[in-house]
Amino acid sequence: MRGETGYDAEFREFMVGRWGDLVRFAYGLTGDRGHAEDLAQTALAKAYASWGRVRRTDDPDAYVRRILINANHRRFRKQRVPEHSGAAPVEPAVADGTELFDQREALVAALMELPPKQRAVVVLRYWDGLTETQAAAILGCSVGNVKSQASRALAKLRGSAQLTDGSMAR
Template identity: 75%
Template sequence: MRGADTRETEFAEFMVGRWPWLVRLAYALTGDWGHAEDLAQTAFTKALISWPRLRRADDPDAYLRRILLNANRSRFRKQRVPETGAAPQEQAVTVPDGTDELDQRSVLVAALMELPPRQRAVVALRYWDGLTETQTAAILGCSAGTVRSQASRALAKLRMSPHLHDGSTSR
């Protein structure tokens, strides 16, 4: 019984220390705080199941990121085909005046949601989470060159996103 208590305590400490970070990363992937918390909970549930292996990993955060990305991919696949067969509703996004950080973040997330899932994952890991190209490639299971090309394409799309422009034509 003592071993189970120790395991639960270790995992609880691991989870509490990483919860805010993982929810923020999930938010960068989903664009919705509710979905982000659900995704983080799913990732931690899977991490608990794999805890003996995870706690011995060289980089448990990378392992946890991988679990989160896989859970997000599964979520995205399930959402891809609407159950009703109807086209998804377009959501109106209000362009902020640029003074409110929360509005700016919402606009950025709206622009991120326009990216394909792979490009969104690259942007979230590279620029939101601050990983190197090599670290991002390892987590996504691709080459550093793929990360560079996906990041380049994503940034080009973000530069053209109407969500990130205030209506002026100057850059």
């Protein structure tokens, strides 16, 4: 872009490359596409404001995810009862995937029943496919804490009324 500095170009490249993943991650935390996009935008705006520091970290992506998680916690504290607008999921169901869509909606509803930290662990580990070590780095906690939070969350998901047959939580 005309007049764009190297700093701006570097951030733009990061932002364009990570936008979809950040929105999917935020959707896993919120269950709402609109909130997910707002959180991703907020996280990227905060990252841009301190991009000089963010880009020097070992893992800028983890840093931005942490910003996103913190922004979601602030939103959650302000709004104790999470809204679920029923908006379409980030990734649409495949051809005639009514059952897949129903399962995804049930899973998102069950995730919304989890406490925020357990939800973040589940989304990082099983939605985004990160290792326990990567999730711990993003969340700023120990690997043992990630393991225990994941174990508790999966136990709650297995018993969730949203996942009636239990097949989704295995």
